[in-house]
Amino acid sequence: MTIKTSSYRQSLLTALLDPLEASAYLNAALEDSPEACLKALKNVAQARQMSKVARDAGIQRETLYRSFSEQGNPTLQTLSSVLAALGMKLSISPDVSHAAPQSRH
Numbered sequence: 001m002t003i004k005t006s007s008y009r010q011s012l013l014t015a016l017l018d019p020l021e022a023s024a025y026l027n028a029a030l031e032d033s034p035e036a037c038l039k040a041l042k043n044v045a046q047a048r049q050m051s052k053v054a055r056d057a058g059i060q061r062e063t064l065y066r067s068f069s070e071q072g073n074p075t076l077q078t079l080s081s082v083l084a085a086l087g088m089k090l091s092i093s094p095d096v097s098h099a100a101p102q103s104r105h
Helices: 010-013 019-032 034-047 048-059 061-067 076-085
Strands: none
Touching: 010 034, 019 034, 019 076, 034 048, 034 061, 034 076, 048 061, 061 076
């Protein structure tokens, strides 16, 4: 009897179809490094079909690949558009490990 297995890549792309899984994956990559974040964002976009993500973001597919390549440096507008196309948004929160103590008046 043969057991059918899927590759790690295919399993990852399938898992990234879940918005909660994709957001956790992107947040973990963002904490690691900007390069890891770009690679993770590319993986999420590939899971959702690059051409559809590019169309929904209002950019060319080639631009999307170039923006999230190892040499890529997407603008905030491109990043926001792609995240919106993926049903996500960029958020900023305080880093509690570096937060200044609150003064009391």
